[in-house]
Amino acid sequence: AKSRSESDWLVGINTTRALTALNSKGGGFFLTTAGRVQTPTLSILVEREQQIRAFVPKDFWEVHATFGAKAGEYEGKWFDEKLAEQKAAERGAEQRPERLWSKERAEEIVGECRGKTGEAHDEKKPARQLSPLLYDLTSLQREGNSRFGLSARRTLQIAQALYEKHKAITYPRTDSRYLPEDYLEVAKTTLENFSGTEYGEFSKTVLKNGWLKPTKRVFNSAKVSDHFAIIPTMQIPEKLDEIEMKVYAAIVRRFIAVFYPEAIYEVTNRITRVGEHAFRTDGKILKEAGWLAVYGKEAVEEGGGEEGKLLVPVAEGEKVKTVAILAEGLQTKPPARLTEATLLSAMEGAGKLIEDDALREAMGERGLGTPATRAATIETLISEEYVRRLGRELMPTAKAFGLFETLDALGIEILQSPEMTGEWEHKLKEIEHGRMKREDFMREIQKVAREIVEKARAFEDKDHVLRKLDFKDPQSGQEFEETLREYRTLDQRYAVRKVLAGRRIEAHEFLELLEKGTMGLVDGFRSRLGRPFSAGLKLGEGRKIELVVGEEEGTLDFTGQESLGQCPACGGRMFMSQLRYVCENSVAQPSTCTFKVSKKILNRDISVSEVQDLLKNGKTALLEKFISNKTRRPFSAFLMWKDGKVSFDFPPREPRKPKSAKTAKARAGAAA
Known part of the structure; x- marks a missing residue:
């Protein structure tokens, strides 16, 4: 335990300081944290996001038919019987038996089966489902x-x-x-x-x-x-x-x-043959609830599965008629982003990603992190702005991609994958069993930390181009390229820093600045004290990117702009500026009013219609997706004009459900 905590601290603190110093060379302070568990965990999210970005949807078709039997109608889906015999790993994730990659072929099958008679065959077998294990x-x-x-x-x-x-x-x-x-x-x-x-x-x-x-x-x-x-x-x-x-x-x-017997299902696999074509219908009926009974009626109904409906019975070899048939056009979907639930599973099973048997065994006992630290690791990634919550999904930010670009450029592979953690755990296990000396292990860790620091110190960004960008400089016509720290023209006569006030300026934001010269409120900046703030952006002297944190009184011209409504504080006209909605008297010389509404409140854009609603009624409708500064969780609230300022108003909470008589009785007995 001592070797684990010391090695984690030694590599984490030195890597963080080295990367932060490197990324802050151009000015400002850009905190770049890294660590033995944190960074490989982030790599799982980044790799999935890369898969999503690289995904190209493909059109495919499915053929759905309705068959009429003596006892009623049922649905069936065409499938390729030969492909169905292959294992999923052999045929590839997209090559599913029910998919047709040609519209003409799908319509051909429809034509060959429409109105024709088929023959149905059922195969029934029991299936058992054990209760889940106890919780860790x-x-x-x-x-x-x-x-x-x-x-x-x-x-x-x-x-x-x-x-x-x-x-x-x-x-x-x-x-x-x-x-x-x-x-x-x-x-x-x-x-x-x-x-x-x-x-x-x-x-x-x-x-x-x-x-x-x-x-x-x-x-x-x-x-x-x-x-x-x-x-x-x-x-x-x-x-x-x-x-x-x-x-x-x-x-x-x-x-x-966990003590209840397993749930038992009857699974029906019905194959309907129409000429040379096969259609599959699956049914799954819960016969004995077993442990599902503990979770109540809803769980029992869910336990029946999506195909839990009762299939109309057919006799073996019964002739059925194709009552209706159609080809449905669909598209393949990208892999889903990870949620906290699926990321926790990935962290727990990270050893499965490792090919080396010994390292996989070492990781198999722990995975990435421990049960007690995994939640903190995820929260750290969010608080350091490597990851953003989108509802229940976790999405890596530009800062996360920048971290791995930096590690790649420096040639630091040791923090980028579960293999490193696997090797680390393997050596710690050797120490535990007396097959390796703690001093030798710590000497290796010190060497790793020194190498990381030296690579960061010696790195020169000038010759390391990450990629060419697909837009040109409006003034010179030169194309742009991106390095770790800059966006610059190919002739290197014009360059701007990518990091400003602790925030990375993304390529699409730089393009907007080139085209418009200014940009509205942007989140994610940090003050010298580390406090988050929002600001506008503009191209200033020498076309350098500058922050716009306030608008000078007397400099705003609302000529030709339509008023949004009446100021609730002084009765003046309300207008929209670059950063906020303002009363004309609040920016006049001299100023006689203080009423202003930011265009972005707690990471949520406030629209013109919402401000007009506030000005007219004194209160907006219920607005969703504000992000709490304290918890980083989304919440909903009304905006209202009260006591001379705009504040939040929250909807009433739903009343708690009354306790059941049994629970109340049991608690009374326990108290006695």
Whole structure:
């Protein structure tokens, strides 16, 4: 543990200082953090975003048919039987059996099958689904994100409160999904404790049917490290808020469900042959709910799957008629961006990305980071503006791509992939087993840190061109190229710095400045004290990019501009300037009014119509997608004119649902 923490700190602090110094050479301060876990985690997001950007959609067609049988109608989809026999890895992700890459071929199949008679054959088989394993922290965070929209950090905070404040669950910062083998009696007592609560009927069912057994799937000491899986304690909590109750309920239901039998389905695979063409219809019917019953009616219905509807019965070899058929044109879709849930899975399973067996085994035990640190890693990437939340999706920023461009230019590969972390973990494991000396390992780490610093110190940006840009300088007609620190013309007579006040100016923003000379409010700048602020941009003397943080009184000319409405403070006319909506009297000489509304509030653009709504009614409609400076989470609010200024007004919260009689009774009993 000491070697791990010291090596992480040594490489992280030296790399961060070296990269920050390099990126700040042109002036200003551009904090560029890097680390053993943080940077390979970011590489997962950057690689996915590169796949999305490089994706080119392709047109394809599917043929859908409706068949009439004696008992009714059912749907079927054409598929290529030969392609269906191949494994997905062999044929490629896009080459699916139901896809046709020629519209003519799809319409040909439609013509050959329209109105024709076919023959249906059913194959039925049972399918079983085991209950999920007990939660460790990472799986609980994934669930919190996918089901409740919680960040990994927020889920950890809630779990920590349930553990420390309410004493309702066991230690949450665990990487085990199993219980010790001597915990059978504790599990029994815990199940009995839920008698009389909303979970009582399910816990009683486990005990009554003798389902509490010492199975290795639940009780396995070999898979318990310092701490075991997250389960409820004997303390039934009181006064939980709504989201705490959701997380607690998820832990309780998972604990009870793990002892239930598997869910059993009947899966029907129907093949309808019309001439030489085959159509597939899949049905999946839940026969025995098993553990799904613990999650209630909604989960049981979801358990039936999308094909959970009952297929109309057909006799073996029954003749059916093609009642309707059509070719549907579609397009392939790019891979989805990662959410916190899918990124946590990628971090946990990062070892699978490594080809070397020994390194993969070393990573397999830990993945990237630990359950207790993964949430903090994600939050760090967001706070350092490498990653931006878009709803539930995580999108790397230009700063993230710039980091990897810098690492590539410097030839620093050690921080760019899970292989480095795998090698690191492998050597730490060797120290743990006495096969490597700690001093030798730390000597290697010091050498790595020195090499990174020396590469950054010796680097010259002038000759390192990242790419040519697809626009020209309006004045000289020269094409532009991009280096790590500059946008410059090919003859190098005109160049501008890419980083201004701690923010990277993107290529499309530079193009807008070249074309218009100015640009409205832009987020992401940082003051010398590190505080975020927004500002406009302009091309100043020598066509250098400059910040516009205020508009000088008396310099604004609203001639020919239509008034947006009446100022609520003084009755003057309201107009739009580059950065804000202003009262004409607030920019007059001398100024007699102070009323102004920024064109961007908490990362959200405020439109003309929204300002007009505010001026006319004193309040806007409910506006979405403001971003909290404190939590970086989106929220909705009204803007309203009150006490001489514009402020937020929030919609009333929905009343909490009343507690069930059973829960209230159980809590009363616990209190007694």
